[in-house]
Amino acid sequence: MGRAPCCSKVGLNRGPWTAREDTLLINYIQAHGEGHWRSLPKMAGLLRCGKSCRLRWINYLRPDIKRGNITPDEDDLIIRLHSLLGNRWSLIAKRLPGRTDNEIKNYWNSHLSKRVLNNSQTNSTTRSSRKAKKATEKKQKANVEEKEEIKVLHQPKASRVSPFSVISRSSSFDSLISGSSSSGEGSKGTNDAYVFDIPSYWSDFAADTNLEFPDAEAFSDATPVGDSNLLDDIFEEYQKLL
DNA sequence: AAAAAGCGCAACCGCCACGCG
DNA sequence: CCGCGTGGCGGTTGCGCTTTT
Numbered sequence: 001m002g003r004a005p006c007c008s009k010v011g012l013n014r015g016p017w018t019a020r021e022d023t024l025l026i027n028y029i030q031a032h033g034e035g036h037w038r039s040l041p042k043m044a045g046l047l048r049c050g051k052s053c054r055l056r057w058i059n060y061l062r063p064d065i066k067r068g069n070i071t072p073d074e075d076d077l078i079i080r081l082h083s084l085l086g087n088r089w090s091l092i093a094k095r096l097p098g099r100t101d102n103e104i105k106n107y108w109n110s111h112l113s114k115r116v117l118n119n120s121q122t123n124s125t126t127r128s129s130r131k132a133k134k135a136t137e138k139k140q141k142a143n144v145e146e147k148e149e150i151k152v153l154h155q156p157k158a159s160r161v162s163p164f165s166v167i168s169r170s171s172s173f174d175s176l177i178s179g180s181s182s183s184g185e186g187s188k189g190t191n192d193a194y195v196f197d198i199p200s201y202w203s204d205f206a207a208d209t210n211l212e213f214p215d216a217e218a219f220s221d222a223t224p225v226g227d228s229n230l231l232d233d234i235f236e237e238y239q240k241l242l
Numbered sequence: 243a244a245a246a247a248g249c250g251c252a253a254c255c256g257c258c259a260c261g262c263g
Numbered sequence: 264c265c266g267c268g269t270g271g272c273g274g275t276t277g278c279g280c281t282t283t284t
Contacts, residue, residue: 016252016278038269054270055253090272105273106251 013047017056021046025053026061059102066098070107078104079112 013021028044034057036043037050046053059065070078074096081092089101089108096104 014254035270049254051255051270052253058271059252087273101272102252109274110250 011047012041012049012052014052017048017060021048022056022061025057029057029061055102059100062100064098065100070099070111074099075112078108082108082112 024044024046025040028040028046032043037054039050040046040053041048041050044053048056077095078092081095085091087105087108089105093099093101093104
């Protein structure tokens with residue numbers, strides 16, 4: 001199946017979005033809802049590719065997006081989830097209400113990956129050009145990935161995630177992770193976000209897969225909010241389950 | 243003070259899987 | 264069953280701002 005061209009590039013705007021374009025997009029989506037990205041630009045009067053509109057909406061314009069610094073707790077959660085899921089940013093983002101996959105990906109690439117590398121390799125890098133640095137980072141990353149191959153339990157290729165995914169799709173963490181509670185509502189303080197969120201993995205997982213998983217409910221009931229060991233417990237349970 | 247290098251982030255690119263005819 | 268259109272994902276790039284030399 002040949003790759004369908006995203007859109008005709010001719011005559012379409014590219015690069016940074018203007019305030020006017022943003023307004024048009026927001027107004028259209030507020031009136032008609034998300035979806036139909038292909039036809040949306042035309043309908044909204046935008047000279048943009050549908051893909052570009054979708055990205056702009058999801059990563060920047062959506063009202064529930066939380067902007068600002070990643071908190072230490074979010075930071076920690078990202079690291080842990082990444083160690084489990086690999087670069088499945090959309091899944092990780094689902095556990096961080098208000099954060100987008102792009103934001104998390106950027107944050108990882110600019111902050112966390114370095115930290116992880118530093119943790120695994122004590123020798124510091126000298127200042128160098130960005131390209132050279134990237135090349136060395138790639139090497140380092142390759143090394144780390146080799147080491148992490150044991151640690152990373154599951155790192156499938158990019159795949160579409162739907163709330164209705166079931167475990168039968170070869171691997172699927174999708175059903176495990178794609179929580180229904182990820183909209184950002186209900187978990188106000190960023191510090192507590194995942195504290196509320198994570199236990200839903202288990203019940204979702206059990207529900208999605210129809211597996212006998214009696215502990216799931218007990219787990220979500222039994223974990224007091226604010227328990228400092230919660231994350232560790234979850235992490236362990238998660239790994240056991242795998 | 244100027245130039246070079248680094249950093250952060252929005253946006254783009256290309257691939258893949260799903261749904262439908 | 265097959266092929267196409269579309270949406271969604273992760274990887275990568277480009278650019279403007281900041282920091283360092």
